[in-house]
Amino acid sequence: MKKNIDVDYIANLARIKLEKKESSDFSSQLGDIISFVEKLNKVDTKDTPPTTHPLPLMNVFREDKVKESLPAEKALSNAPDKKYSFFKVPKVIEEA
Amino acid sequence: MREERYEAVMGLEVHVQLSTKSKIFCGCSTKFGAEANTKTCPVCLGLPGALPVLNREVLHRAIKVGLALDCRTAKMMKFDRKNYFYPDLPKDFQISQYDLPLAANGRLGILTDGKERTVRIKRVHLEEDAGKLIHMEDEDASLVDFNRTGMPLLEIVSEPDISSPEEAYDYLTQLKTILKYLEVSDCNMEEGSLRCDANISIRPKGQVELGVKTELKNMNTFKGVKNALQYEIKRQGEVLDEGGTIKQETRLWDEAKGRTSPMRTKEEAFDYRYFPEPDLVPFIIDKELVESIRKGLPELPRRRLERFIEDYKLPPAAASLLVNEKEVADYFEDAAGIYKKDAKVVANWITGDIQGELNKRSLSIKELGIKPNDLADMIKMIDEGSITGKIAKGLLADMVETKMNPRKIVESKGLLQIKDKGELDKILYEVIKANPKPVIDYKNGKVNVLTFLVGQVMKATKGKANPKMVNDLLRERMDKL
Amino acid sequence: MPEDFYRFTAHEIKRFISNDETTPVEVTASISDRIEEVNSRVNAIISFDRNDVKEELRRTKDKRAGKLFGIPVAVKDNICIEGRQVTCGSRILKGFRPPYDATVIEKLKKEGAILLGRANMDEFAFGSSCETSSYGPTNNPWDFDRIPGGSSGGSAAAVAAGEATMALGSDTGGSIRQPASLCGVVGLKPTYGRVSRYGLIAFASSLDQIGPITKDVRDCALLLNVIAGYDPKDSTSVDMKVPDYSKSLVNDVKGIKIGIPREYFIEGIDREVKESVINSVKLLERLGAKYEEVSLPHTEYAVGTYYIIAPAEASSNLARFDGVQYGLRKPGNLIDMYKNTRSVGFGSEVKRRIILGTYVLSSGYYDAYYLKALGVRTKIKEDFDKIFKDFDCIITPTAPTAAFKIGEKVDDPISMYLSDIFTIPANLAGIPGISIPCGFTKGDLPIGLQILAKPFNEETLLRVAYTFEKNSKLCGRRPNL
Structure with a gap:
């Protein structure tokens, strides 16, 4: 059974704008892919712990030591837009 | 009276910046006040390819806070990604903790209007701070400073156990006191090292189910929190009285105007798509570590208060004033250790004249510069009859100005009592x-x-x-x- | 003394240099000439500048003792080199010059390698054909009408065509092994955690590994010796002693037990590929190895599992390409800037996978897809654990078919995804795998054989691969360009 996916909702979450054609193509292709991956339901994983990391590594730390930071010019060297030593972006609206 | 018809239910979310030397996942300094974007590196800038590694001290401090709040420390914790787009969030996800927080199920005792109450702590978790946005006035643009990005944050979430703005205020004061005792954070609201959001709903008295809650943000002082909650109780009550319904929303507190108003809503419901952070490994917190941290915990304000009343025979009100600030309490104990005759006299001087000087000058007791030894000397001089109590009051101000021992000041100024x-x-x-x-x-x-x-x-x-x-x-x- | 150094392996060139028969200047000149001669047809190298070569020669002058002194290495376009553009084959990163070196690059620099030429790749490593790069497709040096495999297609094609002596690739679901197989070269994906990922622009953090693509097995061991090892900057790299891999280059497989998983020899696999692999196993048997049919019962679920986990992690990893800090920015208010930038900056396949990944993590679907896939991942891992209790290694075809035609699968994502069916399980389980040439089709296209071993057993891979290489007499065959 092919799933109907609300591609536009998902695209908005991912901050991607889709053209109409793209949206309908993706919707269909993603439906196929999702139907394809649904065969995983045949595997019983009720008592299987999830694997988020391929190796059982634990407790990796760094010590609390200060290291040299990048100079501001370097931090900003790739900025598409900047002012003083800030990155500049279109206005963020958060006031009431 | 509206206040009698409704009761309020509140919960607080406090963000505390831990005052480690370096950030949570990289070696950049946590120093406040640096020039914009000078305390960053590929890791906290979220540059492609850079990877996080947890600062051990951050975890230890966080465990400390959990223990001080009587929480159960997790045996295993992990980090998760909270995904959302925002220009102060360089990776467009925040490394936080979702279903396996560091600590949970704690409690904090507060004293409001002489009544003791317990506020349950729901969870304590670690996360990275975001950068700072500055909105330009002359242009349709905002500026981003990533110095704050990756500062270690501890989020402390209370259960909705708070029933008045005064309790909220006391909860925050008490929490701050504990954090200061633990020496894990500067707790400086002005510098943003302590921040608080609140959830609040009201319901008709006797009703069991909760009303619709609003989330309040943008309170910059404890007083602000209290005022915002007071305003919001009134506002929600008026809405209900007029037959309206409360909208679940985030509202911003405007300190100057003294009111809250809805934040311009984002266009979609929050769908953070949490999933385990694959770039960090899980952490097993073993018993030995927890126990060794527990052993290293300082005496907490509650216990100290009891001890001050018992050992120094202080009246509860004075003892409470003293323990509220760890520095002050330490100072008292130092001075009372030198002037052993009557701790109450020492306490009176500290809670009275010295506190007055602190308030007048906005200084901490350390910055004031009167050594416990100097205070003890001054009190002894009164006992000896070398100076009068009246002279002593003036003398205290001189001590602050000159940072000199009171005997020296008295001698040089000829303030000795006329006994001839x-x-x-x-x-x-x-x-x-x-x-x-x-x-x-x-x-x-x-x-x-x-x-x-x-x-x-x-x-x-x-x-x-x-x-x-x-x-x-x-x-x-x-x-x- | 030869002048066509581009034909030689790194260990041969090393010998020439240490015998003072040639110099890095002559070697790089040969490779540079070769790039200029053939790259317009192969398009394996996407950025090449003779000035960079001069700079590299200057930088490595005093690195004579280095293990890779004077050896030209092509670096996949997703590994950061300080100050040099890195784009992941994407428009969205155009012009991005990272201010830092990946850990593997630090290591290559330390050993005197000449970093010349960026290798082409599928955009953000999402692909198996090297067709989705914003720099245009790479062509297979054995047949320009065919794909070189992907996503490290540029790295594999560059080594096959003599545009680099060796190359670094990255492997998330087969991106080193599959193109190595299709281009007739050697490619190794190390155990997850063996090589630092710091500075590798992440596709799927829990699956990615950097690895060598070389002309023969000896070079593979040489490059692995340089890049392997614990990195305190990568929480997922393993603090474990790294053996000297050159010691594994022994022409002996006596007593080696090989498992042949029946699930890898079923429908969809090309007859010539199957025969070639079976004959190769028989050769190893004649050389003293033993083989037996085994079962990895969850193999059929590997592709489905991968296409949930990899896009999910990728959707989050690629969120940071938002126009704020670096790379492309398209105008608009904040939300439109994000959307316009990402819509123009990303190609179709990237958008498809981001949306797929966002979907499986979104509210209401996490458990059904993502959590489910993590469970099946455990099952797949357990399949391998079981086999490796009794067997030293597993041998399979690297890819079900030899190189397919350019354009053949671009509109059919699922059939494209299935071309990684034999390589994906190793990434899900975190185990190491190598692809080595094992024959040619009638149409003269290379066929690759994959050897898998248990975690941190790269030595077994190299030993079996070396023995096979020495006895199969396939090594050294290069395409005529």
Whole structure:
């Protein structure tokens, strides 16, 4: 059974704008892919712990030591837009 | 009365910046106030390819806070990604903790209007801070500074156990006190190292289910939190009274206007797509670590309060004033250890005149510069009769100004009490001569003019005389007249 | 002395240099000439500048003792080199010059390698054909009408065509092994955690590994020796002693037990590929190895599992390409800037996978897809654990078919995804795998054989691969360009 996916909702979450054609193509292709991956339901994983990391590594730390930071010019060297030593972006609206 | 018809239910979310030397996942300094974008590196800038590694000290401090709040420390914790787009979030996800937080199920005792209450702590979790946005006034643009990005944050979430704005205020004060005792954070609201959001709903008294809650943000002081909650209770009550319904929303507190208003809503419901952070490994927190941290916990304010009342025989109110700030309590104990005669006298000086100086000058007790030893010396000088209590008050200000030992100041300024009767007699004579009318009044039985005459003598001696001695001498002289 | 150094392996060139028969200048000149001669047809190298070569020669002058002194290495376009553009084959990163070196790059620099030429790749490593790069497709040097495999297609084609002596690739679901197989070269994906990922622009963090692509097995060991090892900057790299891999280059497989998983020899696999692999196993048997059919019962679920986990992690990893800090920015208000930038900057396949990944993590679907896939991942891992209790290694075809035609599968994502069916399980399980040439089709296209071993057993891979290489007499065959 092919799933109907609300591609536009998902695209908005991912901050991607889709053209109409793209949206309908993706919707269909993603439906196929999702139907394809649904065969995983045949595997019983009720008592299987999830694997988020391929190796059982634990407790990796760094010590609390200060290291040299990048100079501001370097931090900003790739900025598409900047002012003083800030990155500049279109206005963020958060006031009431 | 509306207040009688509704009851409020509140919960607080406090973000505390831990004052480690370096950030949570990289070696950049956590120093506040640096020039924009000078405390960043590929990791906290979220540059492609850079990877996080957890600062061990951050975890230890967080465990400390969890223990101090009576939480259960997790045996295993992990980090998760909280995904959302925002320009102050360089990776467009925040490394946080979702379903396996560091600690949970704690509690914090508070005292409001003399009533003890317990606020349950739902969870304590670690996360990275975001950068800072500055909105330009002359242009449709915002500026981003990533220095704050990756600062270690501890989020402390209470259960909705708070029922009044006053309790909320006391909860925050008490929490701050504990954090200061633990020496894990500067707790400086102005610098943003302590931030608080609140959830609040109201319901008709007796109703079991909760009302619709709003989330309040943008409170910059504890008082602000209290005021915002007071405003919001009133606002929600008015809405319900008019037959309206409360909208679940985030509202921003406007300190200047004294009201909350809805934040411009984002266009979609929050769908953070949490999933385990694959770039960090899980953390097993073993018993030994927890126990060793527990052993290293300082005496917490609650316990200290009890001890101050018991050991130093202080009245509860004074003891409570002292323990509220760890530095002050430490100072008291140091001074009381030197001046062993009467701890209450030491406490009075600290909660009275010294606290006054602190408030007047907006200084911390360390910055004030009066060493516990100096305070003890000053009190001893009063006992010895070398100075009067009145002189002592002025002397305290001199000590703050000069940072000198009180004995030295007294010597150099000639403030020693006049104990020589002959010298005092001369002054009395002058005063009696200059005030014939009160003297006659006294002789006619108006005994209370004596106070006036004592005052004149004190004035003439610039306070260096002992009032009691003056009183006795005056009476003696005039009775002989 | 030869002048066509581009034909030689790194260990041969090393010998020439250490015998003073040639110099890095001559070697790089040969490779540079070769790039200029053939790259317009192969398009394996996307940025090449003779000035960079000069700079590299200057930088490595005093690195004579280095293990890779004077050896030209092509670096996949997703590994950061300080100050040099890195784009992941995407428009969105155009012009991005990272301010830092990946850990593997630090290591290559330390050993005197000449970093010349960026290798082409599928955009953000999402692909198996090297067709989705914004720099245009790479062509297979054996047949220009065919794909070189992907996503490290540029790295594999560059080594096959003599445009680099060796190359670094990255492997998330087969991106080193599959193109190595299709281009007739050697490619190794190390155990997850063996090589630092710091500075590798992440596709799927829990699957990605950097690895060598070389002309023969000896070079593979040489490059692995340089890049392997614990990195305190990568929490997922393993603090474990790294053996000297050159010691594994022994021509002996006596007593080696090989498992042949029946699930890898079923429908969809090309007859010539199957025969070639079976014959190869028989050769190893004649050389003293033993083989037996085994079962990895969850193999059929590997592709489905991968296409949930990899896009999910990718959707989050690629969120940071938002126009704020670096790379492309398209105008608009904040939300439109995000959307316009990402819509123009990303190609179709990237958008498809981001949306797929966002979907499986979104509210209401996490458990059904993502959590489910993590469970099946455990099952797949357990399949391998079981086999490796009794067997030293597993041998399979690297890819079900030899190189397919350019354009053949671009509109059919699922059939494209299935071309990684034999390589994906190793990434899900975190185990190491190598692809080596094992024959040619009638149409003269290379066929690759994959050897898998248990975690941190790269030595077994190299030993079996070396023995096979020495006895199969396939090594050294290069395409005529």
